[in-house]
Amino acid sequence: MNKMLFNDQIMDRDTLVDIEDRAYQFGDGIYEVIGVYNGKPLMLDEHMERLERSAREIRLTLPESTSELKRKLEELVSVNELEEGIIYMQVSRGIASREHYFPGENVQPVTVAYTREEERMTDVEDRGAKAVLVEDIRWLRCDIKTLNLLPNAMAKQEAVENNAIEAILHRGETVTEASASNVFIVKNGELYTHPANNYILNGITRKKIIQLCDSLNIKVNEETYSVDDLLQADEVFVSATKLDVVPILNVDDHTIADGTPGEVTKRIVEAFRSLYQQDVKN
Numbered sequence: 001m002n003k004m005l006f007n008d009q010i011m012d013r014d015t016l017v018d019i020e021d022r023a024y025q026f027g028d029g030i031y032e033v034i035g036v037y038n039g040k041p042l043m044l045d046e047h048m049e050r051l052e053r054s055a056r057e058i059r060l061t062l063p064e065s066t067s068e069l070k071r072k073l074e075e076l077v078s079v080n081e082l083e084e085g086i087i088y089m090q091v092s093r094g095i096a097s098r099e100h101y102f103p104g105e106n107v108q109p110v111t112v113a114y115t116r117e118e119e120r121m122t123d124v125e126d127r128g129a130k131a132v133l134v135e136d137i138r139w140l141r142c143d144i145k146t147l148n149l150l151p152n153a154m155a156k157q158e159a160v161e162n163n164a165i166e167a168i169l170h171r172g173e174t175v176t177e178a179s180a181s182n183v184f185i186v187k188n189g190e191l192y193t194h195p196a197n198n199y200i201l202n203g204i205t206r207k208k209i210i211q212l213c214d215s216l217n218i219k220v221n222e223e224t225y226s227v228d229d230l231l232q233a234d235e236v237f238v239s240a241t242k243l244d245v246v247p248i249l250n251v252d253d254h255t256i257a258d259g260t261p262g263e264v265t266k267r268i269v270e271a272f273r274s275l276y277q278q279d280v281k282n
């Protein structure tokens with residue numbers, strides 16, 4: 001099944017984009033990518049909360065309550081008979097004659113969502129992968145999950161051209177996050193990750209890892225660290241909805257520690273797996 005959600009209607013996925021949708025012309029909107037496992041959207045409440053926050057920060061009023069939206073997304077997963085994959089959803093500021101300033105209140109935001117079948121990347125989670133370093137040239141509100149992703153797309157392209165899974169971004173000496181995931185390093189058994197401020201997108205996977213580490217008795221420091229700290233780390237991993245937790249074994253031409261997935265990372269990979277498998281049972 002290949003249906004999409006368009007505003008409050010579930011319909012065939014052949015709706016045309018309006019050239020004056022502000023998402024199209026300005027990237028003026030917000031989005032979420034939500035994992036689906038065993039036919040159930042994962043951490044949906046957290047995604048809806050973040051969507052609400054992103055909306056607030058760009059001064060966009062969501063046309064529906066998040067509980068209504070949640071119900072629609074669950075319905076979409078069900079009509080598409082999606083077992084394992086993702087929901088992509090976005091809300092744009094709406095369709096209006098092209099002007100940079102916001103349209104009047106008569107213009108309603110446009111909500112679109114669709115699903116995609118995708119297998120979890122358990123393979124690469126076990127094996128690990130390579131990353132490249134790219135200068136973080138994004139704006140100063142990286143905490144908002146907006147549709148403006150050109151710097152992220154350019155960074156990811158550089159990764160792909162170098163057979164890497166991710167581009168790890170740094171502002172000068174400071175590591176921020178990756179093009180579409182958060183970055184953690186391990187040093188002497190403790191985790192370090194950039195604090196959740198305007199320089200990074202606070203991943204839901206990131207937040208879950210921090211929670212998990214509490215029960216695993218692993219100390220997490222939400223502190224900045226340098227490119228050098230990253231290269232000298234005992235372990236490095238990235239986290240995101242689409243990746244879960246992926247050990248990073250090489251950064252550019254530099255090998256991290258002995259070049260195999262580290263023990264702390266492996267514990268987190270395992271704990272995260274049982275978390276979403278458990279989430280489905282509840």
Ligand SMILES: *Cc1c(COP(=O)(O)O)cnc(C)c1O
Nearest residue numbers: 180181182201203204205240241
């Ligand atoms: C979405 C995103 C992440 C990861 O967030 P999750 O909620 O864990 O999927 C990290 N960084 C950026 C730039 C993102 O857009």
